[in-house]
Amino acid sequence: SIAKGVRASLIGLIVVAIFMLIYYKKAGLIANFALLLNIVLLLGVLCMIDATLTLPGIAGIVLTVGMAVDANVLIFERIREELALKKSIKGAIESGYGKAFSTIFDANVTTLIASIILINMGKGPVKGFGVTLTIGIIASMFTALFVTRLVFEAMLVKGNMKALSMIRIPFLHQNNFDFMRLWKQWFGISWLVIAIGCGYGLVRGGDVLGVDFSGGDSMSYSFDTKVPVEEIRTSVAELGIGDAQITYQRDIADGGETLELTTAFDQGEKVTNLLKEKYSNAGFTLEQASRVGGSIGNEIKKSAIIAVTLALFGILFYVALRYEFSFAIGAVLAVVHDILMTLGLFFISGRELNAPMV
Numbered sequence: 001s002i003a004k005g006v007r008a009s010l011i012g013l014i015v016v017a018i019f020m021l022i023y024y025k026k027a028g029l030i031a032n033f034a035l036l037l038n039i040v041l042l043l044g045v046l047c048m049i050d051a052t053l054t055l056p057g058i059a060g061i062v063l064t065v066g067m068a069v070d071a072n073v074l075i076f077e078r079i080r081e082e083l084a085l086k087k088s089i090k091g092a093i094e095s096g097y098g099k100a101f102s103t104i105f106d107a108n109v110t111t112l113i114a115s116i117i118l119i120n121m122g123k124g125p126v127k128g129f130g131v132t133l134t135i136g137i138i139a140s141m142f143t144a145l146f147v148t149r150l151v152f153e154a155m156l157v158k159g160n161m162k163a164l165s166m167i168r169i170p171f172l173h174q175n176n177f178d179f180m181r182l183w184k185q186w187f188g189i190s191w192l193v194i195a196i197g198c199g200y201g202l203v204r205g206g207d208v209l210g211v212d213f214s215g216g217d218s219m220s221y222s223f224d225t226k227v228p229v230e231e232i233r234t235s236v237a238e239l240g241i242g243d244a245q246i247t248y249q250r251d252i253a254d255g256g257e258t259l260e261l262t263t264a265f266d267q268g269e270k271v272t273n274l275l276k277e278k279y280s281n282a283g284f285t286l287e288q289a290s291r292v293g294g295s296i297g298n299e300i301k302k303s304a305i306i307a308v309t310l311a312l313f314g315i316l317f318y319v320a321l322r323y324e325f326s327f328a329i330g331a332v333l334a335v336v337h338d339i340l341m342t343l344g345l346f347f348i349s350g351r352e353l354n355a356p357m358v
Helices: 002-024 026-048 055-084 089-121 125-158 183-208 229-237 268-278 295-322 325-348
Strands: 216-222 245-250 257-263 285-292
Touching: 002 026, 002 055, 026 055, 026 125, 055 089, 055 125, 089 125, 089 295, 125 295, 183 325, 216 268, 229 245, 229 257, 229 268, 257 268, 295 325
Parallel strands: none
Antiparallel strands: 216 257, 216 285, 245 257
């Protein structure tokens, strides 16, 4: 799963880099350099603190990349506006950074508030996500606001930037979109999806909780031939017993490797029979079986709910202090709406709620 997450992240990063290079040309090349430096800084700090790369950690890195790209897009679009006003390249860059700074700063600070709370209140994967995200936010602000501007200034001084062209799509830049025209209809549809999705989640009851929270059967198998994890995961999924945690572990003492598998309660025997019948040539042998309680999962779930709630209040306080209280209420309600929408769609898709999802 870690390898799959890293591979997906790299593909996404390459796609984003290509888009930035094509759409913003020379400025996109500078942004890609800053983005690469951002990731290097993030991974370097994680290595310094001996952090272990997990799926939630990868999610934190992906979110960091997204925020860094967003910051560069805000800056470049401001520069584009200043160039349209017939300003010089130097003047457009200075004005672009000046006008985009407050937006980037506020967006990162509100996210930083949430990530710090996750570090202090969260446990396990929730805490790990908070650590990665905090480091990533600081690194992305440094690269987006300082490094890219430093490169622009250096190119201006050396005379390597006589012009700064960017692709302009008329459909995006010369139209006014009336997003609020159908707000009542979309408001109703969104809350209908939330009601159906969350209602279905309540109907599913305990079935909606993965083994992280509800506990389950934990098995350890020895084997003669190693079978890819994804192949086993696909076979187990065909049993219709919910998500399972599947991984290979190597014993440091003797170097032996075992297959560790955790599934829902009373489903261990089905999985064992599947492995013996479908992968008879692999020689899977059940070495140990036990039941994993849900107490640790309940603790993670409880801390995550508290952390998210406190993060919302932290955002509420900052936005109220920075702007107006009515803006803060609107922002928090929008976030709550998005969380409920995400949960609703997640439950409708038949997936289980686990720690990485939180």
